[in-house]
Amino acid sequence: MPIINNNNKIDNHLINAIPELFSHFEHSHFTPQKTVDQIVTLWISNKMLISILSFMKSISEPFDMLYDLYAVDERLRLDKSQIPALDFTLVYQLLSIQRNQHVRFKVALSETEISIASISNLFKNANWYEREAWDLFGINFKDHPHLTRILLPPTFTGHPLRKEFPCRATEKDPFSLNEQKLQKEQQALKFIPEQWGMKKNNDSNDYMFLNLGPNHPSVHGVFRIALQLDGERVIDAVPDIGFHHRGAEKIAERQTWHGFIPYTDRIDYLGGVMNNFPYILAIEKLAGIEVSERVKCIRVMLSECFRILSHMLFFGTFAQDIGQLSPIFYLFIDREKLFAIIEAITGARMHPSWFRIGGLAQDLPQGWDKMMTEFVDYFPAKLDEYEIMVMQNSIIKKRSIGIGQYTSQQAIDWGITGAGLRATGYDYDLRKKSPYSGYENYDFLVPIDDKGDAYSRCKLRVEEMRQSISIIKQCIKNMPQGPYKAEHPLTTPPMNNLSKHDIETQIQHFLNASWGAVMPKGESSFAVEATKGINSYSIISDGTSSSYRTRIRTPSFAHLQMIPEISKGLMLADLIVIIASIDFVMADVDR
Structure with missing residues (x-):
């Protein structure tokens, strides 16, 4: 992360926008960036990330919603010299509903050290957003509970939102499926409960695992939920998305x-x-x-x-x-x-x-x-x-x-x-x-x-x-x-x-x-x-x-993350009602 440029001083407008932030932290920790949307945008170092986000969540009228988290591959950007970016940028956008105000924090990462601490313990919904950034950009989130592909198949090679990845299928070799590749794909489809964070059966229980979807009328699109059931009671539910991802x-x-x-x-x-x-x-x-x-x-x-x-x-x-x-x-x-x-x-x-x-x-x-x-x-x-x-x-x-x-x-x-x-x-x-x-x-x-x-x-x-x-x-x-x-x-x-x-x-x-x-x-x-x-x-x-x-x-991407928390302990029939009440579209989730 580039050290703060002293020419980019924190002006009164920014201080008045979030006075608590600039009274608690030294101004040297921030490099402001002007954006057309006028959202307060501040570059910070990856070492300060957890401290700053934790503080923003703790103040009165807190910025307690992680509104969005996404990455940018800056390597081919023509105006890169105007911002303190390295090779990749992570953007953390927080929302305070009580203030009706957004704030955007940016962290610069180099290609040789494309790793940062996970904030999934701080914001629950960061889990999927961080998995998406790893899936599409290859950014590693240390201590993430389950850093795996989320939109792309587990056998996919590469990270498609990087600039070196081609935009069109015609820029890649023609698709082929030999016997060896077929076996690899079939093996990847094998359901192993431990890989989904689920418990095994033991002498005191006899759990059943059930696939709800991805082709089922009640899941409103190509959406799969891997269920762990005790009879018809939901013990665990793990949403599986990405079937509708179109880039x-x-x-x-x-x-x-x-x-x-x-x-x-x-x-x-x-x-x-x-x-x-x-x-x-x-x-x-x-x-x-x-x-x-x-x-x-x-x-x-x-x-x-x-x-x-x-x-x-x-x-x-x-x-x-x-x-x-x-x-x-x-x-x-x-x-x-x-x-x-x-x-x-x-x-x-x-x-x-x-x-x-x-x-x-x-x-x-x-x-x-x-x-x-x-x-x-x-x-x-x-x-x-x-x-x-x-x-x-x-x-x-x-x-x-x-x-x-x-x-x-x-x-x-x-x-x-x-x-x-x-x-x-x-x-x-x-x-x-x-x-x-x-x-x-x-x-x-x-x-x-x-x-x-x-x-x-x-x-x-x-x-x-x-x-x-x-x-x-x-x-x-x-x-x-x-x-x-x-x-x-x-x-x-x-x-x-x-x-x-x-x-x-x-x-x-x-x-x-x-x-x-x-x-x-x-x-x-x-x-x-x-x-x-x-x-x-x-x-x-x-x-x-x-x-x-x-x-x-998109709203639907955030909404589906909540299914496990509000369905555990309920009956399978109740889960269908919950899914129906969310009102999501899978294209809105997978993009």
């Missing part, structure tokens, strides 16, 4: 800024344009692009449509997993009604990829307001029927009330956001706490509960649909006039009418449309209240037409 963050390094937008749709594939939102907003913040009030309003309206679509599917499958089959069919009929409107506006249904850097793909079509009004007038009464059908069902209540229960502190410890956090009594919704895209102009409530169980998580999402309807009605009534794209030169793709003036504007249009816009150097991130919790994109630009590093922080 989205690696793909972001090869696509243009604009060309990566369709890939974001496939992260939470039920979230549609909600996935475009944080990515687009992070880029617009980096480039200094301001969009019109009309664009902001349309983005909010479409995002809330997809919140309803996602919650409708959750509501139906929650009931289905518990044994009530009819609601999912009714809800699918209503989803089709809303999908038809999405298709009429955007030209596509589930994955419209409709948001653009600096605006939208096109303006709203004629008649959009009539279609949208018909749906928001029709759906609330149907939702009331479905709520009675499901939430007042005595079997649903008996199966879900008190099941999968956790406290607010447990939610913070595991990085739980969204309805899962609000069901424990925390009133934390980014649309209210850190409004974006004009959310501060809308009148809506944030549903909360204090039971923290499966029933509460479902109940809140039903109420969230009602609030989304209210927001959409306000969008219809108060839709502003204005352009659907900004005239900023980095808007991608640029408006056609701006390319007709002279040869220079035609050249700019051609380059932006073909090679992609070149974004300014810098680091930016943006978080939104997505369908399943807080979703954010952290992007690094070193002044080229594609991202140097794109980090996708």
